[in-house]
Structure formats: structure tokens, C-alpha cells
Amino acid sequence: MLEPNPGLIVWTIITFVLLVLILRKFAWRPILESLHKREEYVRTSIERAEQARQEAERLLEEHRKQIAQAEHEGHRILNESRALAEKLKQEIMDKANQQSRRMVEQAKQEIDRDKEAALVELRGEVASLAVQAASKILGETLDENKHRKIVDAYLKDLPKN
């Protein structure tokens, strides 16, 4: 059981050495290389994924900021335009009011003026009609000038309107 067999020792060594040489070339080197490559691949993939994730997060943050900014801007513009519209409305209304008031004023003045003119004309007409009527009644007794003076004096006593 314990006695060594030199032949077996020699065979063991020969077999082992050949095995190492064969396997090193055809098995272990390719396997170790492939494993190493794969490890590198996994490592770089993870790194790249991490980078992509950070990039995505950064972009997301940026977009979120942009959206918030845009919203803010929108609000601001809306408020501004609302205020502007309010101001414009006020202005337009004020102007319209003023204009209408002025137009009413003008119309009133015109009416007054026309009334005045009409009254004056009416007075003249009435006086001459009255004179004509009176002269027809009295028959040429009074001269024109005296009569006019009498009528004028009478008309002055009449109420203005």
C-alpha cells in the first residue's frame, strides 16, 4: 500500500505536465481571457449605465426647472397683460366718457345758440307782424318808427321764453 512505484510517479509527472501544457494553451488561457474580457465589459457597462443615469437625472432636473420657469413666465405674462388690459379699458372708457361729455356740451351750446337765434328771429317776425296787423287795423295813423318803438317796449315786458 505504501511502497512507491517509480513507474507510476513518472507517468503521473508526464501526464500532469502534458495536461498543463495542453490545457494552458487550449483551455485555461482562453477561459481566463474571456472571463477577464467579460468582467471588463460588465464593469464598463455598469459605468456607462451609471453615467447615463446621472445624465438622465441631470436632464430631468433641467427640464423640471425649465418647465417651472416657463410656468412662472406664463403667469407673469398673463398677469401683466391682464393689468395692461385693465389699464387700457380704463383709459378707453375715460376717453369715451370725456368725449361724450364734450359732445353733449357742444350739442347743448349749439342748441342754445340756435334757440337764441330762433328767438331773435321770432321776435323780429312777431314785431313786424304785429305792426302790420296794427297798421291794418288803425290804417296808416302811426308812422312806422313810432309803432316799432311801442312794440319793442311791449316785447321787453314779455317773459324771456
Add this chain to the structure above:
Amino acid sequence: MLFHSSTIQHAASDTLNAAVHAGEHGGGEGGKVNFGELLHHVYDSREIELPFIGHVHLPHFEPLHFGGLAIDLSPTKHVVFLWLAALMVIILAITAARKISKSRVPHGIGNLVEAFVLFVRDEICIPNMGAAGVRYMPYLLTTFFFILFMNLSGLVPYGATATSNVSVTGGLALIAFIMIQASAMRAQGFGRYLKHLTGGVHWSLWPIMVPIEVLGLFTKPFALMVRLFANMIGGHIVIVSLIGLIFIFKSYIVAAGPVVFVLGISMLELFVAFLQAYIFTMLTSLFMGLGMAHSHEGDENGVSGH
């Protein structure tokens, strides 16, 4: 192929006393009960057993003479199983290598081998030897897989465990010894390697220290050799002994007990096959790492065996 002659025999002999191969390997007890037949599985022999064919005699060559040493290179049963294990490792590893280099996704047999390769690299090689140890990965991987397959081949019917032979483990330990010394010399340079043999003590103590250190170099691989051999043969002898109980009591009723125990021991052996392959590889790697790094104090601390 390998066998130039074959003899057909019945695997189970009718009589227990038939000492067919008694005394041939020194295993036969003689007398009434003979384990020679059973111990065939454990010992090396000049014939192998095959299913349906029976015993096949292996070719025998004249021993070669180197000086006073006679080396008999004729193949024995363990040599055959040594080659079978080597062949299986080659087929497995090359198939796996093809699969692994073809696809990035681990799958099937490639994944299986890859798991062991990564284990050897990340749990054995790098922790013990550091990044510089990756250079010795082919050696460690071959050691691991070769020993594993030799251990496992004994658990298959008609199989034999080459590692339960002290010559085989001796050969492996011899290679481990060379690798340990070579890696230490390569990492430290020859001068520092020799200096380390003095143990760093005063020169007057060198006559004591140097033999101890040199002895230390040999004890490590020697322990590797004995550990693997004893572990592998141990399980087989336990199984033989348990089966032997049936023959001693000559009763089928008694068989129930040993069969259950043998099943248990076989499972244990399956575990031990993996464990010993791991331990041999791990310790070789550890010793290489110690020689390479060289911190002297680690030398004595790390050598405790399993």
C-alpha cells in the same frame, strides 16, 4: 488498444474463500475470509475490470534501468485511470473554453467550469498569492481539475481512484514542490531565496537552522502527498470493511446495515473528493504565496495541515 490480452472472470465468486488474487498485493488475509477480491478496487493492479468483459490484463514492458533504479513504465490500473481523468479534464475544459469564448452569457457546461475557475482564481489564487499569482493559474487549475477527476473516478462502478495511490500523489507533490521553489526563486531572486533558508538568524546558528529550513521545504509537499493519499484510500477502505461485514456474517439480513452505511460513506466520499482537490490546490497556492511574498513568520504559521 491498450490491452493485448483479456481474461474473462466472474466478478462475484461463488465461494468467499476463493483466494483468487490473494497475496498478490499483500492485501489478502488468508484463512477463511479473504478481502483480496474486494480490495481490488483499492489497490493498484496489472489488470482492469470492465463491464461485460471482465478482467483485462494490461500490457507489460521490461523495466527501464537508470543506474541502480529500475523503472517499470508498463501501465497499471491507476495509470489507466490517470489517463482517463486527464482525458476527461481535457474534453471538459476545452468544451467549456469554446463555449465561454463564444458567448458572453454564461450557460451550460461553460458556466459549470467557469464557476470552478472563478473559485480557484478568486478564493484560492488571489487571496494567497496576490495579483502576481494569476501567472500560475493554469498550474493551479490543472491541479484542481485533475485531482478532482481522479478522486471522482473511484466513485464510478468499475472505476479506480488514482489518487489513492501514494505514487500518484507523490508525483503531484513533487510537481508542487518544484512549483513552490520555482515561484519563490522567480519572485525573490536566487540570492534572497537562499538567504531565506538561513532563517534570518545569526551565522553561528546556521548549521542548525539551515537543515531545519531545508527539511521544512520537503515537509510541505510530503504532507500534501500523504493527506491526499490517506483521504482517498481511507474512504475506500471503510467501504470495503463495511461490505466485508456481510461476508463475515454470511447473512443477507446483516447486509441492510452496511448498505446504508456504505451509501452514507459514498456521499461523504463525494464531498471529500471535492474537498481534497480544493485543499491540495489551496495549500499549494498558499505555500507558493508564502515563498513569493516572503514574510518569514508566515512560514511556520501557515503550514498547519488539514
